[in-house]
Amino acid sequence: MTQTEAMAWIAQVFEMTPDQLTPDTHRENVAAWDSLGALTLMASLDSDFGIVLTDDDIQTVKTVGDLLDVMRRHGKLV
Amino acid sequence: MRFILVDKILELEPGKRITATKVLPASEELFRDHFPGFPVVPGVLLTEMMAQAAGRCLDAEGTHPGRAMLGKINGASFHEWVKPDQAILLHATITQNRSTYATADCFAEVAGKKVCSAGLFFVFAPHEQFASGYQDEILLAYWKANPGKQPKAI
Numbered sequence A: 001m002t003q004t005e006a007m008a009w010i011a012q013v014f015e016m017t018p019d020q021l022t023p024d025t026h027r028e029n030v031a032a033w034d035s036l037g038a039l040t041l042m043a044s045l046d047s048d049f050g051i052v053l054t055d056d057d058i059q060t061v062k063t064v065g066d067l068l069d070v071m072r073r074h075g076k077l078v
Numbered sequence B: 001m002r003f004i005l006v007d008k009i010l011e012l013e014p015g016k017r018i019t020a021t022k023v024l025p026a027s028e029e030l031f032r033d034h035f036p037g038f039p040v041v042p043g044v045l046l047t048e049m050m051a052q053a054a055g056r057c058l059d060a061e062g063t064h065p066g067r068a069m070l071g072k073i074n075g076a077s078f079h080e081w082v083k084p085d086q087a088i089l090l091h092a093t094i095t096q097n098r099s100t101y102a103t104a105d106c107f108a109e110v111a112g113k114k115v116c117s118a119g120l121f122f123v124f125a126p127h128e129q130f131a132s133g134y135q136d137e138i139l140l141a142y143w144k145a146n147p148g149k150q151p152k153a154i
Helices: A003-013 A035-049 A055-059 A064-073 B043-059 B137-145
Strands: B008-013 B017-023 B066-078 B087-097 B101-110 B113-126
Touching: A003 A035, A003 A064, A035 A055, A035 A064, A035 B066, A035 B087, A035 B101, A035 B113, B008 B043, B008 B137, B017 B043, B043 B066, B043 B087, B043 B101, B043 B113, B043 B137, B066 B101
Parallel strands: none
Antiparallel strands: B008 B017, B017 B087, B066 B113, B087 B101, B101 B113
16 A cells, blocks of 8 residues: 555545645544544554554554554555 | 333344344334324434444443443445334344454344444443443343353353
8 A cells, every 4th residue: 555545544534535634644633533533543454454453552643644654564555 | 212222132142243123112202203194213213223232242242341332333324214113123243343442234124124234333431430230131131031141251
């Protein structure tokens, strides 16, 4: 998956359009990235990519760029 | 009207799948408004029925840090009208089952015909938030009728 495709996937998880996000976008600036949104993100990473994160893992993901790093570390982003 | 939207559990594999039933009698006051002269079960109640069935499937496992609560409706479709007094069969299959969240694919059928379906997302509310000694009467009735199927954790 390319970064552009990953950004589109992240936008879809948070019910946004890709042009509303950049790697610097902080979770505090994403309305749907609240506690429920974080769980939705965990479920989507699991179902779509087989990436299983713990509660502690997800707390360290504070920006879209952090999320891209997670996907990169799991080999889902080139 | 009480908000117990599952009458009876028919089949249960805790944490995996459940089949349950519900009938909304024509005497329910809501049918005066939904709709006058054309009473049908509201889609939101059908969704809640599926959610309550799926939630009980998760709660029956007894391994989560709280009680399953509907967090999100990922998608829902309504295919047929459901009339008062019709027996509604509720099916839920748990598709993701983690300690902090779960997802379920659900559908309801009447007389062998699928009437609605939904993908549901669950979170878990701590047991301490509920009334002390609270126990689910529908699950208790199932365990009473099927004592050999009750997990030891319950």
